Amino acid sequence: MTIRGGATVAFPPRLPRESSSHGLQNSGRIASTATSLPSRKVTIPKESDTSDVLRKVDLATALQYGAIDGYPPLRLFIRQFVRENLLPSLPYEGGPEVILTCGATDGLSKTIEIFTDVWVEDRDRIGERQGLLCEEFAYMNAIQTAQPRGINIVPVVVDSQGMRVEGKGGLADVLDNWDFSRGRRPHLMYTVTLGQNPTGSVLPFDRRREIYAFCQKYDIIIVEDEPYWHLQYLSKGIAEHTKFHPDDDSNRDLHGQRSGYPFLDSLVRSYLSMDTDGRVVRLDTFSKIIAPGCRLGWLTAQPSIVRRVLQISETSTQNPSGFVQSMVAQMIMGDQGDDINRKSRASNSPGWRMDGWVRWLEGLRGGYEKRMRTMCTILDEGKFSAIQGSISGDALELDEWEVVQNAQMFDFEWPGGAAELANALWKYLMKKPYRLIVAPGWLFAPTDQVKDRAWQYMRLCFAPMEEHDVATSSHNFVEGCRDFWQIKDIHDIDNDDHNDASFAPFLC
Structure with a gap:
């Protein structure tokens, strides 16, 4: 199994030789640095000579029926990473627990099963219907996970920093003034706080405290889906960053240590x-870290919740794919114990280890931030358009006019063409020479009420593109919008003569 290209940038020999000294003190602890040269191949042995099951990475064990909570070596690594590095300051006695999942959606589905009851409209009373809070615009695959259970989807208004607490439609307004004719007050919240999809917002720490306080007041479970947590851009500088990450001791663990990685x-x-x-x-996932096709992630919570997730997994998905878990484990951890001594230096697979893993995550952020800056710079520079109009031939002078319709003085119809124009623009951008596919706002509307105003938005995504394609597609978007608003004949919009099945990779 060969991984080609940039994945090798994370191998520790490209990093300073530093190791972490804190963490789980047991025989299964994963080393933080590798000791061999990087390789462009990830080779999983058929059988491992290592006797320690927490270090044994081989096909002989990975392809058997496995542990429900995950392949032991990989779960140990993730558990160590979560408890020591990613979340070192959790106020849990004994720390949180971790279970591997078949991706974040799988973890969400099982969490919803734990905390909700199925409600059937023709069978159950409205007062028994449970609710799920979410952002006003949300990733619909997650929302659709809850809908088959008859759960009432309750959107909360968002702004540029994420879910709002105050104001009309904010969390306080929704909960304090709940209309019980809709069902029970929501007791579950689904939220993406870092790089929210589709808005891209990052929720400041102070607002998190406010939201958490309301969840305490109304006994609400928070499901925090964080597929983009490692993609927090610092382009706005330190002054802007401090409101999202206050400089205090709350990021330290009980022994006064930070994560070990800046x-x-x-x-x-x-x-x-x-x-x-x-x-x-x-909820965390490897989809945005290694590959969406992995269908592998992990869930972190207090131990009693993780035990319930494990029980559901025993009778549903069981363990995630053995192929995928062994590949990811070998890529991150490399050869272990006796296998290192048995192999020659040339064939040794060192793995990333903890230092390389964190370096890989940091490198991903740098790469995505570069694309983001490219796209935003072009969009910002092209957001103004000078359009020259002309006087209609029907009016020789500006002060000439005539009544075109006989109507009562106060007859009035609200303009209704904006949504149609937005849809026309979406289709127009697919044509030559622009050839762009962008995501219309209605794709992210959790309710019909939100969908009615979602036409105002489009989501642009640069994730699957090289940087030079980002620049080209961003310029095409600017030109496409400019050309669209200069069209004078509606037939030019509907003309499909220049349609092309080939699109630039500017995907939703």
Whole structure:
């Protein structure tokens, strides 16, 4: 199994030779640095000579029926990473627990199953219907996970920093003034706080405290889905960053230590870092870190919740794919114990280890931030357009006019063409020479009420593109919008003569 290209940048020989001295003190602890040269191949042995099951990475064990909570070596690594580095300051006695999942959606589905009852409209009373809070615009695959259970989807208004607490439609307004004719007050919240999809907002730490306080008041479970947590951009500088990550001691663990990595210390802290009640479930995924096709992630929560997730997994998905878990484990951890001594230096697979893993995450952020800056710079520079109009031939002078319709004085119809124009623009951008596919706002509307105003938005995504394609597609978007608003004949919009099945990789 060969991984080609940039993945090798994370191998520790490209990093300073430093090791972490803190963490789980047991025989299964994963080393932080590798000791061999990088390789462009990830080779998983058929059988491992290592006797320690917490270090044994081979196909002989990975392809058997496995542990429900995850392949032991990989779960140990993730558990160590979460408890020591990613979330070192959790206020749980004994720390949180971790279980591997078949991706974040799988973790969400099982969490919803734990905390909700199925409601059927023709069978159950409206007062028994449970609710799920979410952002006003949300990732619909997650929302659709809850809908088959008859759950009432309750959107909360957002701004440039994420879910709002105050104001009309904010969390306080929704909860304090709940209309019980809609069902029970929501007791579950689904939220993406870092790089929210589709708005891209990052929720400041102070607002997290406010939201957590309301969840305490109304006994709400917070499901924190964080597929983009490592993509927090610092382009706005230190002054802007401090409101998202206050410089205090709350990011230190009980022994006064930070995560051990400046990159991880720079990130906005999770809801878990303030979870004194055990009401937060965090979902993580390898989809945005290694590949979406992995269908592998992990769930972090208090131990009693993780036990319930494990029980559901025993009778549903069981363990994630053995192929995928062994590949990811070998890529991150490399050869272990006796296998290192048995192999020659040339064939040794060192793995990233903890230092390389964190370096890989930091490198991903740098690469995405570069693309983001390219796109935003071009969009910002092209957001103004000078359009020259002309006087209609029907009016020789500006002060000439005539009544075109006989109507009562106060007859009035609200303009209704904006949504149609937005849809026309979306289709127009697909044509030559622009050839762009952008995501219309209605794709992210959790309710019909939100969908009615979602036409105002489009989501642009640069994730699957090289940097030079980002620049080209961003210029095409600017030109496409400019040309669209200069069209005078509606037939020019509907003309499909220049349609092309080939699109630039500017995907939703």
